Amino acid sequence: MFELWDKALSLDACLRAVQHAGAGAVVIFLGVVRNNSRGQSVNGLEYDAYKPMAERKLREIGEEIDRRWGAKCAILHRVGRLAVGEVSVIIAAAAPHRADAFEACRYAIERIKEVVPIWKKEFAEDGAWWIEGSTALTDKPLIVNLQASQR
Amino acid sequence: MFELWDKALSLDACLRAVQHAGAGAVVIFLGVVRNNSRGQSVNGLEYDAYKPMAERKLREIGEEIDRRWGAKCAILHRVGRLAVGEVSVIIAAAAPHRADAFEACRYAIERIKEVVPIWKKEFAEDGAWWIEGSTALTDKPLIVNLQASQR
Amino acid sequence: MQVKVLLFASLKEQVGERSVSVYLPDAATVHDLLHALREQFPSLATRLNMARVAVNEEYVSPATLLHPGDEVALIPPVSGGAHV
Amino acid sequence: MQVKVLLFASLKEQVGERSVSVYLPDAATVHDLLHALREQFPSLATRLNMARVAVNEEYVSPATLLHPGDEVALIPPVSGGAHV
Numbered sequence: 001m002f003e004l005w006d007k008a009l010s011l012d013a014c015l016r017a018v019q020h021a022g023a024g025a026v027v028i029f030l031g032v033v034r035n036n037s038r039g040q041s042v043n044g045l046e047y048d049a050y051k052p053m054a055e056r057k058l059r060e061i062g063e064e065i066d067r068r069w070g071a072k073c074a075i076l077h078r079v080g081r082l083a084v085g086e087v088s089v090i091i092a093a094a095a096p097h098r099a100d101a102f103e104a105c106r107y108a109i110e111r112i113k114e115v116v117p118i119w120k121k122e123f124a125e126d127g128a129w130w131i132e133g134s135t136a137l138t139d140k141p142l143i144v145n146l147q148a149s150q151r
Numbered sequence: 152m153f154e155l156w157d158k159a160l161s162l163d164a165c166l167r168a169v170q171h172a173g174a175g176a177v178v179i180f181l182g183v184v185r186n187n188s189r190g191q192s193v194n195g196l197e198y199d200a201y202k203p204m205a206e207r208k209l210r211e212i213g214e215e216i217d218r219r220w221g222a223k224c225a226i227l228h229r230v231g232r233l234a235v236g237e238v239s240v241i242i243a244a245a246a247p248h249r250a251d252a253f254e255a256c257r258y259a260i261e262r263i264k265e266v267v268p269i270w271k272k273e274f275a276e277d278g279a280w281w282i283e284g285s286t287a288l289t290d291k292p293l294i295v296n297l298q299a300s301q302r
Numbered sequence: 303m304q305v306k307v308l309l310f311a312s313l314k315e316q317v318g319e320r321s322v323s324v325y326l327p328d329a330a331t332v333h334d335l336l337h338a339l340r341e342q343f344p345s346l347a348t349r350l351n352m353a354r355v356a357v358n359e360e361y362v363s364p365a366t367l368l369h370p371g372d373e374v375a376l377i378p379p380v381s382g383g384a385h386v
Numbered sequence: 387m388q389v390k391v392l393l394f395a396s397l398k399e400q401v402g403e404r405s406v407s408v409y410l411p412d413a414a415t416v417h418d419l420l421h422a423l424r425e426q427f428p429s430l431a432t433r434l435n436m437a438r439v440a441v442n443e444e445y446v447s448p449a450t451l452l453h454p455g456d457e458v459a460l461i462p463p464v465s466g467g468a469h470v
Contacts, residue, residue, distance in 0.1 A: 011162070015181075021235060024185040025468060027178065027256075030166075031384025034175040034247065047382060048311050050375055053359035054382070077382060084172060089384050096185065098468060102257050105178075109249060109383050117356070117375070118382025119311035130312040132352065133379035176384060182468025198466060199395045201459055204443040205466070228466060240468050249384060260467050268440070268459070269466025270395035281396040283436065284463035 001074040002058035004051050004118075009076040014092040017074035023094035025101040029109050031089040033082050040124040047079045047088065050117035057116045061108055071095035071104035077118060088120075152225040153209035155202050155269075160227040165243040168225035174245035176252040180260050182240040184233050191275040198230045198239065201268035208267045212259055222246035222255035228269060239271075303328055305335060305368055308375035313349055326368065332357070333364035335374065353378050387412055389419060389452055392459035397433055410452065416441070417448035419458065437462050 001017040011028070018026060033045050054077070062073040071093045078088050089112070093104035112118075122129045152168040162179070169177060184196050205228070213224040222244045229239045240263070244255035263269075273280045308321050324338045332355045340347050354361050354377040357368065361377070368374065392405050408422045416439045424431050438445050438461040441452065445461070452458065 011166075015162075019183070019236070021186040024183055026181040026183060028181070029249065029253075029384075030177040030179070031249070032170070032175055032177060032245075035172040048314070049382065050308065050310055050356070050359075050377070053356060053375065056359050085170070089382070094183075098180065098182075098260060102180075102253065106253050112383035113380065115361075115380070116382055117310065117377050117380055119378060120381050121311070130315070130378075131381040132312060133381060180468075199398070200466065201392065201394055201440070201443075201461065204440055204459065207443050240466070263467035264464065266445075266464065267466055268394065268461050268464055270462060271465050272395070281399070281462075282465040283396060283433075284465060 001076065002055055002062055003075075004049055004054055004077050004079050006078070006080045009078055009087050009090050011087075011090055014074040014076060014090050018072045018092045018094035020072060020094065022096055023072065023101075024096055025098035026092060026094045027098070027101040027105040028093075029089070029091040029105050030087050031109070033084050033086050033088055035084045037122055037124060040126050042084065042125075043123045044084060045082045045088065045123065046121040047077070047082070048119045048121070049077070049079045051079070054117050058112070061111050061116075064111075065093065065104045065108060068107075069093075069095055069100040069104040071100050073104060073108060075108060075112070077112075077116075079118070152227065153206055153213055154226075155200055155205055155228050155230050157229070157231045160229055160238050160241050162238075162241055162243075165225040165227060165241045169223045169243045169245035171223060171245065173247055174223065174252075175247055176249035177243060177245045178249070178252040178256040179244075180240070180242040180256050181238050182260070184235050184237050184239055186235045188273055188275060191277050193235065193276075194274045195235060196233045196239065196274065197272040198228070198233070199270045199272070200228070200230045202230070205267050205269050209263070212262050212267075215262075216244065216255045216259060219258075220244075220246055220251040220255040222251050224255060224259060226259060226263070228263075228267075230269070303330070303368070303370045305330075305370075305372065305374055307335070307339065308373070310376070311378050313346060313353070313376055313378060316346060316349070317343060330368050331364060332362055332366045332368065332374075335368060336364070339376075349378060350376070387414070387452075387454045389414075389454075389456065389458055391419070391423065392457070394460070395462050397430060397437070397460055397462060400430060400433070401427060414452050415448060416446055416450045416452065419452060420448070423460075433462060434460070 095101040242259045246252040356375045440459045
């Protein structure tokens with residue numbers, strides 16, 4: 001299961017999609033909207049996406065993970081507006097052994113941040129910002145405040 | 152929450168125990184009873200435990216994780232008889248950032264296998280075996296088949 | 303030929319549309335498309351330099367030839383996955 | 387003094403009891419306890435060599451002094467956590 005949803009993501013659905021009799025280890029990652037970012041308090045997020053390409057790229061990540069780690073994988077990603085505490089992404093990876101399940105799950109989240117066409121806008125105390133580029137790859141993400149630049 | 156249960160473990164309970172507004176990343180590990188081990192087909196497991204000490208040691212692992220990674224942690228472990236596909240352990244670790252959540256969760260499962268007084272018996276096609284010692288630490292776990300040695 | 307270009311995130315918000323249409327000569331490349339977009343939308347120039355281009359849901363290089371009916375999208379540096 | 391020793395996993399199954407009682411002189415150590423157990427249960431000798439000892443739910447060394455009322459447990463190499 002590799003899907004973008006505009007409603008609350010289902011952990012159960014991810015688990016059901018990956019469990020199988022040979023899988024002794026399941027590792028799950030949940031991304032949750034925090035109440036702060038860049039030292040600012042945050043009210044919420046909005047995710048924009050190029051949906052068909054994003055779902056295709058998620059599926060490709062899943063296939064790569066199957067080849068490299070023999071792990072079965074499921075990924076759900078939210079789009080639209082999210083409040084603090086809501087889950088933005090769920091990744092589940094099930095493998096015969098725990099080392100593979102951990103590596104597969106970690107790889108998925110890192111790879112999503114490189115190739116999957118999804119973007120977030122932060123609603124923070126200092127304005128609404130499109131965050132373009134991964135904070136994992138650069139210390140200074142490219143952030144774009146259209147309101148500010150149009151003033 | 153650091154508990155041994157003799158009934159099905161609750162993923163929701165673990166999640167509720169660790170989520171907080173500053174936690175952007177939650178990593179969950181589920182150990183699931185596989186249908187095979189050591190090349191043998193397996194019908195089920197039985198976990199024995201020194202319950203009060205095991206729960207104390209789980210709590211100590213959680214406190215260590217809080218100190219080292221700033222992650223909030225919950226651990227549930229099954230005891231008694233389990234069928235293939237049942238969940239034997241759930242670890243949830245919630246941290247502000249994903250690297251800490253992954254490391255904390257991975258540390259917890261490795262540490263459990265070193266210090267928490269819980270033992271498993273495998274019901275396999277070649278007999279019922281107490282597995283003593285972690286397969287992660289030695290290639291040849293010490294396995295004890297009392298039926299066989301008493302024949 | 304006329305090519306429809308999908309816009310996302312800050313590009314969409316800057317232009318105010320989910321897509322724009324660009325007229326290109328036949329046998330135009332992705333490089334030609336970017337050049338035409340810079341002329342048509344000068345305010346996007348900086349962000350266009352950061353963006354990758356996808357054709358039919360795959361990332362492509364500037365030398366890629368465009369064909370009528372291709373689905374073209376501008377992909378700013380992505381930021382999904384998680385907030386952390 | 388009399389010390390009750392908790393048994394688990396293969397030790398429990400071998401002896402057929404969840405605990406055994408051992409008589410020890412006052413000021414006996416964990417080392418003395420293990421010696422007494424080996425005499426009382428020769429069939430456990432090998433597995434006793436692999437086991438750690440916990441007193442009042444903490445792992446202790448062989449030199450640790452035992453006191454009346456201590457909760458003593460033999461801890462074979464643990465194998466919980468997950469099957470993988």
